[in-house]
Amino acid sequence: MIETIYIENQIRHHQRTDEILSKFKKKIDIVYCDHYGEIFNIKSQNFRIQKKKPSLILAKKIGKKIHNVPNSFNIGGKKNYYFSHMLNCIYDCEYCFLQGKHMSAHYLLFVNYEDFFIEIEKKIKQNHFEKSYFFSGYDCDSLAFDGITSFVESFFPIFEKNKNGILELRTKSTQIHKILKYKPIDNCIIAFSFTPENISKLVEHKAPSVKKKIIAMKKLANAGWKLGLRFDPIIPACNFAKIYENLFKNIAANINEKNLHSISFGMMRFPKKMFKKMNKENPNKTFFSLPFENRKGIYSYNKKMEKKLENIIVNKLIKYMKNTPIYNCKI
Amino acid sequence: MHKTNEINIIVAMKREATPLINYWNLKENSKKFYSNKKKKINLIISGIGKKRAEKAAIYLGEKTNNNSFFLNIGIAGHKNYKLGEVILISKITDNKNKYSWYPTLLWKTKIKKAPLITVVFPKIRYTTNSLYDMEAAGFFKGARNFVGPEKVQCIKVVSDNKDSSILNISSKKIENWIYSKTSIINKLVNEFLKV
Numbered sequence: 001m002i003e004t005i006y007i008e009n010q011i012r013h014h015q016r017t018d019e020i021l022s023k024f025k026k027k028i029d030i031v032y033c034d035h036y037g038e039i040f041n042i043k044s045q046n047f048r049i050q051k052k053k054p055s056l057i058l059a060k061k062i063g064k065k066i067h068n069v070p071n072s073f074n075i076g077g078k079k080n081y082y083f084s085h086m087l088n089c090i091y092d093c094e095y096c097f098l099q100g101k102h103m104s105a106h107y108l109l110f111v112n113y114e115d116f117f118i119e120i121e122k123k124i125k126q127n128h129f130e131k132s133y134f135f136s137g138y139d140c141d142s143l144a145f146d147g148i149t150s151f152v153e154s155f156f157p158i159f160e161k162n163k164n165g166i167l168e169l170r171t172k173s174t175q176i177h178k179i180l181k182y183k184p185i186d187n188c189i190i191a192f193s194f195t196p197e198n199i200s201k202l203v204e205h206k207a208p209s210v211k212k213k214i215i216a217m218k219k220l221a222n223a224g225w226k227l228g229l230r231f232d233p234i235i236p237a238c239n240f241a242k243i244y245e246n247l248f249k250n251i252a253a254n255i256n257e258k259n260l261h262s263i264s265f266g267m268m269r270f271p272k273k274m275f276k277k278m279n280k281e282n283p284n285k286t287f288f289s290l291p292f293e294n295r296k297g298i299y300s301y302n303k304k305m306e307k308k309l310e311n312i313i314v315n316k317l318i319k320y321m322k323n324t325p326i327y328n329c330k331i
Numbered sequence: 332m333h334k335t336n337e338i339n340i341i342v343a344m345k346r347e348a349t350p351l352i353n354y355w356n357l358k359e360n361s362k363k364f365y366s367n368k369k370k371k372i373n374l375i376i377s378g379i380g381k382k383r384a385e386k387a388a389i390y391l392g393e394k395t396n397n398n399s400f401f402l403n404i405g406i407a408g409h410k411n412y413k414l415g416e417v418i419l420i421s422k423i424t425d426n427k428n429k430y431s432w433y434p435t436l437l438w439k440t441k442i443k444k445a446p447l448i449t450v451v452f453p454k455i456r457y458t459t460n461s462l463y464d465m466e467a468a469g470f471f472k473g474a475r476n477f478v479g480p481e482k483v484q485c486i487k488v489v490s491d492n493k494d495s496s497i498l499n500i501s502s503k504k505i506e507n508w509i510y511s512k513t514s515i516i517n518k519l520v521n522e523f524l525k526v
Binding site: 004029031034038039049050052 | 421422431433435437444446478
């Protein structure tokens with residue numbers, strides 16, 4: 001429950017600021033600031049303490065809004081970008097890189113969506129001979145906070161009219177009612193992140209269960225939406241092959257493959273600095289006892305283990321969803 | 332995460348400190364420095380002004396565990412707030428250099444929250460909707476050398492407003508205002524120590 005909202009002075013009269021504030025029925029404390037960095041970027045903040053009760057920061061995104069995605073992270077396109085209208089997430093997944101990426105656990109929301117639209121449309125025009133892929137779930141879960149951000153009703157129309165742009169909305173949320181108000185948009189992919197139920201229960205705090213996500217996917221599939229399956233990160237656990245097979249089997253039994261746009265998976269991977277920060281703040285988490293090794297500044301499983309897990313995942317996926325393209329997000 | 336060990340409280344004046352010293356049964360260790368080892372509360376009377384508050388915070392920071400909590404308690408003026416009203420500070424701005432500090436607000440409390448401006452001289456005219464004091468910015472500067480924004484907080488009791496200027500403040504009134512809020516302050520302190 002958000003009780004404090006920090007607002008940059010430059011957007012205190014922005015229409016979207018007013019709209020967002022009107023969604024808070026309970027009394028909230030508003031604190032004005034000159035720049036979000038005064039709160040968000042302060043050193044010596046404790047992410048874990050703040051995560052117990054994050055505040056919301058409303059700000060204006062200055063500078064570049066669209067960023068290139070590494071070549072190996074794609075779902076079939078060559079022009080891949082990500083954008084972050086929001087930083088941080090309402091869920092608390094122990095493996096999430098956000099806890100090592102930012103100084104703060106507060107939710108930082110950039111309200112100048114229109115500036116994002118301009119850059120998105122510019123990129124689409126630049127790449128007019130091929131599709132441009134835009135990923136929205138790198139620094140937040142775009143759907144989980146949609147009740148406050150109105151991400152769906154703001155960003156979907158941009159892609160509805162720009163068919164050469166593909167939007168991937170990656171989520172663990174089941175708050176799909178706003179999506180269902182739209183007719184399916186061919187170039188918008190609703191991609192759900194999964195880990196097997198027993199792992200999810202242990203490490204994906206506050207996130208919906210596998211069962212609930214499958215129900216949400218089913219509703220979207222029935223309405224005609226294109227779906228994505230994301231198994232990223234792949235997490236080694238007891239009975240690894242069996243629990244992942246059960247997950248794939250469960251999804252395949254409920255979702256018709258014709259609704260699946262793509263499947264992607266990836267191993268856990270963290271830049272060195274991020275890995276060290278997460279390790280320091282979460283010394284008791286079992287993750288950090290996994291056989292990570294430093295490969296050119298990125299911490300991930302050792303090569304032997306990675307190869308073994310990859311083989312299992314690909315084989316099991318093909319067994320249950322053989323017609324859907326599978327992408328391996330490799331470092 | 333280390334468990335918080337101690338709370339370091341900085342107040343400017345003896346009159347502000349007396350009700351707190353009595354409430355928490357603090358013993359005088361040395362001149363202007365009081366503590367209750369069992370309750371893990373330290374209190375120092377810094378004197379008036381941000382430099383003194385900064386020095387006092389640094390003194391306690393160096394003397395105590397590196398995971399201590401820091402709290403500034405004192406009086407402040409506000410245009411409209413009622414005399415004796417207790418406020419948890421949400422933003423502290425140093426009026427001289429305009430630098431602002433934002434204590435992280437994690438606490439379960441119904442206490443009103445408001446921004447504060449630290450000034451060098453007492454304020455007679457209240458030109459903004461903020462509280463005015465003379466120590467908080469210095470206190471924050473000192474305390475933040477030791478801990479993050481979750482562990483530095485500031486509580487003020489309103490001592491003057493547009494209807495009752497600083498000229499009406501007396502030592503007895505200060506003591507009474509703080510005295511009447513000791514139980515609320517104690518509840519907040521217990522919240523702080525849950526971090």
